[in-house]
Amino acid sequence: MPELPEVETVVRGLRKPLIGRTVHGIWYDWRNTIRTPSPDDFAARIDGQTFRAIDRRAKFVLCRLDHDILVVHLKMTGRLYVTDDDVVHEADRWLHFRAQLDGGQQLRFSDARKFGFVALVRDLSEIAARIGPEPLEDDFTPAVLRERLAGHKKAIKATLLDQDVLAGVGNIYADEALWHAKIHPLRAANGLSDDEIMRLHTGIRQALASGIEREGASVSWYRKPDGTLGEAQDHFAVYDRTGKPCLRCGTLIEKTRVAQRGTHYCPTCQTLA
DNA sequence: CGGACAACCTGGCGGC
DNA sequence: TGCCGCCAGGTTGTCC
Structure with a gap:
């Protein structure tokens, strides 16, 4: 599911039900769901801690407890x-972790493919050493983007997906941002003109802000914490629009592969030359 | 360093 | 209906 807008939507939806709640025990059924520390240490450490704040960094959900951060x-x-406690949720079919809360409620983590994880750390750096700047922060300027892209001669699409370069952009919003900026996904990241960098900066922020405004993209698995669908997918310009007309020029959107990822673009608006 | 690819896993969908 | 291959929003590690 989840790129920056989807994770941000989850974070916003969890604040009200979670902040102020205290953990009284955990349950899990898949060892890899608890990344660190060991399940026994995790259980012992989290017990009795109260949720104080919920934040996002890149695509990580950061649940700030009294002494630790529950990272998801x-x-x-x-x-x-x-x-x-007694509610059977539609996503429980893939439930792998649960934290019992006071007040008769539970924080649940479900994951059909089991790629996701929860972790208990003092600091996010324990599990994510290098993460690029947050693209929606005020200090993310075109100059910062230019500096981040410098030295990367691989495809701009692949570079945008690199969380060390920039935080939070994934396959959907990379395609959307490049369409907004009229830049071909295979252009070299360090070969963009100043004007193109300006457009890409705008495109990234526009695509992400739109995604947040629509509360995320429910292409298949993503749901808001309340179980309802986001609406960002109804406003995509290129992602999942293969064979449909470009919203700017009418040319049919094409799909190719860049960095082993499905990549959608307008062959007229986004050229290599 | 870059790029290709496998791994980690399961579910959904289209095609036959 | 059943089976098969392919695809999927992410990240990490390995090999060349």
Whole structure:
């Protein structure tokens, strides 16, 4: 599911039900779901801690407890939600982790593909050493983008997906941002003109802001914490629009592969030369 | 360093 | 209906 807009939507939806709640025990059924520390240490450490704040960094959900951070990565199919103890949730079919809360509620993590994980750390750097700048922060300027792209001569699409270069952009929003900027996904990252970098900077922020505004893209697995669909997919310019007309010029959108990822673009608006 | 590719896993979908 | 191959929003590690 989850790129920056989807994770941001999850974070916003979890604040109200989670902040102020205290953990009283955990349950899990898949060893790899708890990345660190060991399940026994995890259980002992989290017990009795209260959720104080919920934030996002890149695609990580950061649940700030009294002494630790409960970090959750949703990867492709992760879902994170709070329900009453006795509620059977539609996503429980793939439930792998649960934290019992006071007040008769539970924080649940479900993940059909089991790529996602939860972790308990003092600092995010323990599991993610280098993460690029947050593209929606005020200090992310075109100059910062130019500096981040310098030295990367591989395809701009692949570079945008690199979380060390820039935080939070994934396959959907990379395609959308490049369409907005009228840049071909195979252009060299360090070969963009100043004007193109300006357009890409705008395109990245526009694509991500639009995604957040629509509360994420429910292409297949993603749901908001309340279980309902996001609406960003109804406003894509190129992603999942193969064979449909470009919203700018009418040319049919094409799909190819860049960095082993499905890549959608307009062959007229986004050229290599 | 870059690029290709496999791994980690499962589910959904289209085609036959 | 059943089976098969392919695809999927992410990340990491390996090999050349």
